[in-house]
Amino acid sequence: MTTATGHRSATTLDAARVTEAVKVYGSGDTAVRALDGVSVGFPAGRFTAIMGPSGSGKSTLMHCAAGLDTLTSGAAHIGDTELGALDDRRLTLLRRDRIGFVFQAFNLVPTLTVAENITLPMDLAGKRGDAASAEWTDALIDVVGLRDRLHHRPAELSGGQQQRVAVARAFAGRPDVVFADEPTGNLDSRSGEEVLRLLGRAVRQMNRTVVMVTHDPVAAAHADEVVFLADGRLVDRMADPTADKVLDRLKAFDTKAAAASGATTSGATTSGTTASGTKGAPS
Numbered sequence: 229m230t231t232a233t234g235h236r237s238a239t240t241l242d243a244a245r246v247t248e249a250v251k252v253y254g255s256g257d258t259a260v261r262a263l264d265g266v267s268v269g270f271p272a273g274r275f276t277a278i279m280g281p282s283g284s285g286k287s288t289l290m291h292c293a294a295g296l297d298t299l300t301s302g303a304a305h306i307g308d309t310e311l312g313a314l315d316d317r318r319l320t321l322l323r324r325d326r327i328g329f330v331f332q333a334f335n336l337v338p339t340l341t342v343a344e345n346i347t348l349p350m351d352l353a354g355k356r357g358d359a360a361s362a363e364w365t366d367a368l369i370d371v372v373g374l375r376d377r378l379h380h381r382p383a384e385l386s387g388g389q390q391q392r393v394a395v396a397r398a399f400a401g402r403p404d405v406v407f408a409d410e411p412t413g414n415l416d417s418r419s420g421e422e423v424l425r426l427l428g429r430a431v432r433q434m435n436r437t438v439v440m441v442t443h444d445p446v447a448a449a450h451a452d453e454v455v456f457l458a459d460g461r462l463v464d465r466m467a468d469p470t471a472d473k474v475l476d477r478l479k480a481f482d483t484k485a486a487a488a489s490g491a492t493t494s495g496a497t498t499s500g501t502t503a504s505g506t507k508g509a510p511s
């Protein structure tokens with residue numbers, strides 16, 4: 229089902245979601261409430277950007293949603309799996325098998341070729357070898373445009389090319405969701421644009437799910453939807469973002485009055501999208 233804007237409706241299942249997520253760092257006088265009751269879903273097959281002022285909780289939300297960190301209270305799900313119910317071993321397996329990561333630092337293995345870096349997670353998981361995986365990897369290599377670099381090592385590539393390898397590696401195991409934390413932070417604007425287009429293509433042409441933390445309105449404009457955090461709370465969602473619209477929304481955070489009167493997590497809507505982050509669907 230698609231909406232008038234051509235996007236999938238909110239009835240699409242969430243690939244990942246957090247419910248009433250609270251994360252407190254430290255204790256006593258020095259305690260920081262990084263997440264203060266956030267409920268948000270990241271729909272499967274869509275590209276969602278997480279934005280907000282510095283310190284608003286973006287990275288904390290991503291880390292808790294991806295099982296890299298644990299919530300103080302509330303729940304985080306990947307599909308139907310509640311992360312809090314998993315022991316360390318199962319959580320590690322879930323991260324390996326069902327989640328892909330792209331970070332600001334490319335984190336490639338310098339001694340491996342591009343091809344070996346891309347298939348490393350699948351090799352570790354013992355998932356390579358079947359025809360479907362080979363076909364998928366082959367298609368992925370074309371999407372990221374690295375076919376003529378497959379036998380190079382990371383040091384022989386530009387920063388943009390290295391991040392494209394990291395993107396291919398993140399999608400290689402066909403994870404349920406790829407989380408990207410400031411994936412263009414180390415890139416010039418042209419290389420960054422390429423990586424963002426790549427993430428968009430993976431979502432739209434290969435039916436993948438991407439959740440990206442960024443502070444850059446131009447980067448966020450590549451997403452299908454932007455969720456805004458402020459002071460550890462979800463304050464707004466914006467479908468069909470443009471850089472200008474995102475920038476305007478961020479500027480509103482600059483004044484305390486706007487922050488105080490900003491939309492709350494329960495019912496604010498932007499461009500017809502529910503702000504609750506749940507699966508309530510427009511009919």
Ligand SMILES: Nc1ncnc2c1ncn2[C@@H]1O[C@H](COP(=O)(O)OP(=O)(O)OP(=O)(O)O)[C@@H](O)[C@H]1O
Nearest residue numbers: 253254260262281282283284285286287288289443
């Ligand atoms: N490990 C930690 N220990 C203590 N406080 C932390 C820790 N990690 C984050 N915080 C605090 O939690 C709050 C949210 O941090 P977080 O990094 O999630 O914000 P952010 O929106 O990603 O910020 P930025 O855009 O600057 O990266 C901040 O006040 C931060 O100082």
